[in-house]
Each structure stands twice: as structure tokens, then as C-alpha cells.
Amino acid sequence: IEARLQRTQRLESLGQLAGGIAHDFNNLLAVILNYASFIVEDATGTPLAHDAEQIARAARRGSDLTHQLLAFARREVIRPRPLDVSTVVTEVEQMLKRSIGEHIGLTTVTAPLPPVMADPGQLEQVLVNLAVNARDAMPSGGHITIDTATVTVDDTHPAARSGLSPGCYVRLRVSDTGTGMPREVIEQAFDPFFTTKPSGQGTGLGLATVYGIVTQAGGTVHIYSETGFGTTITVLLPVTDAAVPQKRPAEATADLHGH
Numbered sequence: 001i002e003a004r005l006q007r008t009q010r011l012e013s014l015g016q017l018a019g020g021i022a023h024d025f026n027n028l029l030a031v032i033l034n035y036a037s038f039i040v041e042d043a044t045g046t047p048l049a050h051d052a053e054q055i056a057r058a059a060r061r062g063s064d065l066t067h068q069l070l071a072f073a074r075r076e077v078i079r080p081r082p083l084d085v086s087t088v089v090t091e092v093e094q095m096l097k098r099s100i101g102e103h104i105g106l107t108t109v110t111a112p113l114p115p116v117m118a119d120p121g122q123l124e125q126v127l128v129n130l131a132v133n134a135r136d137a138m139p140s141g142g143h144i145t146i147d148t149a150t151v152t153v154d155d156t157h158p159a160a161r162s163g164l165s166p167g168c169y170v171r172l173r174v175s176d177t178g179t180g181m182p183r184e185v186i187e188q189a190f191d192p193f194f195t196t197k198p199s200g201q202g203t204g205l206g207l208a209t210v211y212g213i214v215t216q217a218g219g220t221v222h223i224y225s226e227t228g229f230g231t232t233i234t235v236l237l238p239v240t241d242a243a244v245p246q247k248r249p250a251e252a253t254a255d256l257h258g259h
């Protein structure tokens with residue numbers, strides 16, 4: 001437990017450091033992007049405009065990366081509230097389908113669930129990160145299955161042996177039919193900045209972010225993977241006694257009008 005605590009603290013201070021740098025760096029990138037866009041406009045039709053467009057593209061890519069860093073450092077305020085994981089899965093399904101592309105199938109199997117305490121934006125982030133990783137593991141197509149269930153963790157449950165308190169949990173699983181992960185990759189997968197993706201394509205922050213969000217909500221993340229067959233990431237989140245707030249009639253009406 002001591003080692004785990006130290007590790008968590010190390011991850012947290014690394015996150016804060018990364019967040020601080022990302023923030024300043026993002027401002028610099030904005031300046032680069034701005035001036036590159038001026039050149040693109042002023043020199044339209046010349047080779048210079050083409051070169052400046054490359055600079056702008058790299059700056060935009062850098063800006064995407066720093067946004068991921070900021071999300072990892074969790075600088076934004078988090079507002080945990082009782083929520084239904086199945087509802088969040090249903091809500092993000094279309095968006096996930098768009099971001100994984102048409103060569104990959106997505107099936108969601110959602111059960112009626114008791115509520116968990118979590119920030120809805122963060123739970124979406126968990127789903128997006130896991131789905132994007134699954135997509136990247138299936139370059140020539142495949143299938144992603146997202147399912148939810150209620151599970152009871154007792155003393156004999158594998159998660160209890162790795163320190164999870166017995167009780168009632170919501171299980172969220174994201175499985176893919178991709179490349180799978182060798183043991184040494186699984187061992188480092190949650191480390192910030194660990195990536196096996198080509199330079200410029202991976203940040204190594206996807207699973208570290210998932211780990212941070214889930215453990216902060218009192219849950220666990222587990223990787224099961226077989227190389228050549230695929231990977232299943234299992235998230236367990238403790239069930240809360242609080243009820244999911246119902247939408248007030250005013251909000252429901254506003255939704256109807258597309259606001």
C-alpha cells in the first residue's frame with residue numbers, strides 16, 4: 001500500500017508539472033499558429049504559403065497534444081455527482097462511432113444500473129480514451145464491444161485480492177479484437193508517457209488519464225489481453241447510495257428545442 005501511495009503521489013506531481021508546462025507551451029503554440037496563418041494568407045499561391053501551412057499544421061498537432069496533457073493533469077474543476085454509467089455510454093455512442101471510423105464495428109450492451117459517483121465529463125473521457133486505443137490496435141478493422149453490468153465484489157473476487165473493498169460495483173468493459181498487449185506493455189501501460197505508438201501519434205497519457213480518473217472515483221482499472229486476439233479493459237466503480245437526479249421539466253423542454 002505504501003508503494004502504491006508513493007506511486008500515486010509521483011503520478012500526481014508529474015501531472016501537475018506536465019499541466020503547468022502544457023499551459024505555457026500552448027500559449028506559445030498559439031503565437032506560432034497565428035503568425036503561420038498570416039504568412040499563409042499573405043503569400044497565397046507561393047511555395048512560402050505551402051511551407052507556412054506545414055508549420056501551422058504542426059502547431060495545431062502540438063496544441064492537440066497539450067490539450068491531452070492538460071486533460072491528464074486535470075486542471076479543470078471536477079464535479080462528481082450520482083450518475084448512470086449506461087446512460088453516459090448511450091450518450092457518447094454516436095460520437096465514438098464517428099471517431100473510430102467505419103472499418104471498426106461498435107456494439108454497446110448496457111444494463112440498468114445503480115448510480116456511481118463520478119464526473120460525467122471525466123467518464124466520457126475514459127470511454128473516448130479506451131475506444132481510441134482499441135481503434136489504434138485494429139488498423140485493418142475489427143470490433144469494439146462496450147458493456148456495463150452490476151457486480152458484487154466479495155473476498156474471493158480477484159479485484160478484492162488486489163486491494164478493492166468488498167461491495168457493490170458498476171462494471172464498465174471495453175473489449176477489442178485487436179493486436180493485444182504483451183506482458184511488458186501491460187506492466188507499463190498506465191505509466192504516464194509510456195507509448196508504443198510511432199512518435200507524434202501517441203502521448204502515453206490515455207491510460208494514465210483513465211487510471212487517474214477511475215482511482216480518484218474510488219474504482220479500479222484492469223487490463224486483460226491476449227496477443228493476437230484482443231484486449232479487454234475492465235473498470236469497476238463503487239455504487240453510491242445517492243440517487244441520480246431527475247431532469248427538471250424546464251431542462252427537458254430546453255432539450256426538445258435543441259439547446
Ligand code: ADP
Nearest residue numbers: 133134137195196197202203204205206207231
Ligand atoms: P497512447 O495511446 O498515447 O500510446 P496510452 O496510455 O493510452 O497511450 O496507451 C499506452 C500503450 O498501451 C499504447 O501505446 C499501446 O501499446 C498499449 N495499449 C493501450 N490500449 C491498448 C489496446 N486496446 N490494445 C493494444 N494495446 C493497447
